[in-house]
Amino acid sequence: MTATTAIAAETRDPSNLFYQSRTRRPIVARAEGIYFWDRDGRRYIDGSSGAMVANIGHGNPRVLAAMRQQMEETTFAYRLHFENEAAETLARRIAQRLPEGLDRVFFVSGGSEAVESCLKLARQHALATGQAGRYKVISRYPSYHGATLGALAVTGYTPMTAPFAPMMQEMPKIPAPTCYLDSDSLDWKARGLRYAEMLRAEIRRQGPETVLAFIMEPVGGASTGALVAPDSYYARIREICDEYGILLILDEVMSGVGRTGRFLAAEHWNLRPDIVALSKGFAAGYAPLGAMVADRRLVEPVLDAGGFIHGHTYAGNPLACAAGLAVLEEIESRDLMGNATRMGGLLKSGLAGLMARCPFIGDVRGLGLLLAFETVTDRQTMQPLPPALNAHSRLVEIAYEKGLIIYSRRTRGGLEGDHFMVCPPMIVDEAEIAEILRLLEESLVIFAAEAGLSTLP
Numbered sequence: 123m124t125a126t127t128a129i130a131a132e133t134r135d136p137s138n139l140f141y142q143s144r145t146r147r148p149i150v151a152r153a154e155g156i157y158f159w160d161r162d163g164r165r166y167i168d169g170s171s172g173a174m175v176a177n178i179g180h181g182n183p184r185v186l187a188a189m190r191q192q193m194e195e196t197t198f199a200y201r202l203h204f205e206n207e208a209a210e211t212l213a214r215r216i217a218q219r220l221p222e223g224l225d226r227v228f229f230v231s232g233g234s235e236a237v238e239s240c241l242k243l244a245r246q247h248a249l250a251t252g253q254a255g256r257y258k259v260i261s262r263y264p265s266y267h268g269a270t271l272g273a274l275a276v277t278g279y280t281p282m283t284a285p286f287a288p289m290m291q292e293m294p295k296i297p298a299p300t301c302y303l304d305s306d307s308l309d310w311k312a313r314g315l316r317y318a319e320m321l322r323a324e325i326r327r328q329g330p331e332t333v334l335a336f337i338m339e340p341v342g343g344a345s346t347g348a349l350v351a352p353d354s355y356y357a358r359i360r361e362i363c364d365e366y367g368i369l370l371i372l373d374e375v376m377s378g379v380g381r382t383g384r385f386l387a388a389e390h391w392n393l394r395p396d397i398v399a400l401s402k403g404f405a406a407g408y409a410p411l412g413a414m415v416a417d418r419r420l421v422e423p424v425l426d427a428g429g430f431i432h433g434h435t436y437a438g439n440p441l442a443c444a445a446g447l448a449v450l451e452e453i454e455s456r457d458l459m460g461n462a463t464r465m466g467g468l469l470k471s472g473l474a475g476l477m478a479r480c481p482f483i484g485d486v487r488g489l490g491l492l493l494a495f496e497t498v499t500d501r502q503t504m505q506p507l508p509p510a511l512n513a514h515s516r517l518v519e520i521a522y523e524k525g526l527i528i529y530s531r532r533t534r535g536g537l538e539g540d541h542f543m544v545c546p547p548m549i550v551d552e553a554e555i556a557e558i559l560r561l562l563e564e565s566l567v568i569f570a571a572e573a574g575l576s577t578l579p
């Protein structure tokens with residue numbers, strides 16, 4: 123044992139560090155491509171890109187070189203004292219990728235900060251344009267928009283919100299379009315419209331003059347497990363927002379910057395947001411970075427009225443922006459969005475193959491490399507597995523033991539159900555997809571045997 127590992131082992135337990143619980147994880151030693159190695163030399167496939175973050179894989183030479191160069195020039199310059207070229211260039215490059223007019227970029231350090239910024243810009247736009255009565259932000263249940271109190275207020279996930287209810291503004295929620303759980307005779311298109319019309323009903327119930335914005339993830343993240351609505355949903359949502367003068371905020375913290383095969387997931391439906399939140403894959407784990415991108419017609423009145431009352435010390439950090447810029451260059455020059463589409467197709471059909479073998483998989487869904495599957499007791503009724511099986515944590519543990527990292531949550535629609543996100547970095551190749559599927563299949567077979575569930579040969 124080397125001196126460093128001996129010291130680390132001694133000081134680890136009890137540790138000064140804590141996260142959500144007392145569960146401990148191995149200490150990571152190295153990461154490259156889609157792989158991690160821990161200090162004991164065990165290898166793990168990053169089958170969920172962390173929490174859908176490490177979109178271009180680990181140890182990317184272009185990003186490391188760009189960060190090294192930036193560090194030698196300037197690592198920090200406070201935005202009220204200096205601007206920096208990395209932030210300026212990154213903002214221009216993002217604007218070039220987005221629809222005309224959606225070109226005002228505000229940098230932050232993560233997803234929650236990006237969502238907070240969206241909410242506060244929407245409110246300040248209302249104030250600047252004589253609509254002070256608008257303050258309610260409608261969102262969906264389930265949903266996840268961040269851990270800070272504002273982002274949590276629009277989050278639809280009771281286990282995380284309930285303890286803070288007295289500290290948060292109560293915000294209205296409508297059901298997320300979990301059409302795959304519906305058992306009525308409506309076709310897919312009609313189901314999409316039915317969920318979209320729930321927004322209109324909620325706006326009327328709240329009083330349209332009090333409603334500021336609607337926020338949603340175009341492709342669901344951890345809360346709904348890569349939920350994709352019918353095409354009809356997206357167009358109708360935009361129409362309803364326009365009809366009532368309500369801003370459409372898209373949370374693309376997880377779905378944005380190429381993971382679904384398009385720069386914004388919203389492009390799959392030509393859906394134009396008024397404001398969009400980005401993070402996670404934006405600097406792909408190389409640095410803490412997020413952004414709010416807003417339509418200039420919202421930002422200009424706010425600046426005219428005295429300025430945007432918001433900002434964080436690390437905003438526009440040169441090192442984070444240099445990382446973000448190099449990540450974008452890597453995505454563009456290697457056509458990683460094309461790869462996400464191709465490899466996502468392969469992975470999705472592999473997951474469908476596992477579903478054919480495992481009757482307890484009830485749904486496979488998602489776009490590009492934002493993919494998930496859901497476990498059920500019965501495909502006809504779509505009843506979830508009994509909570510006592512603890513599928514969401516047990517299957518993840520089995521896969522982890524095998525050296526495959528996937529991501530899971532227990533939540534969906536009105537019922538509690540387990541879904542599993544399989545979202546490797548966008549650099550993944552065919553052989554790696556095959557390895558992920560093999561390890562996942564072995565894990566599912568072990569889980570099924572433990573849980574008394576049947577699998578087909």
Ligand code: PMP
Nearest residue numbers: 232233234266267268343375376
């Ligand atoms: N929005 C979405 C859709 C997310 O998935 C997350 C993170 N899981 C957030 C917001 C919050 O981002 P962060 O954890 O970086 O604050």
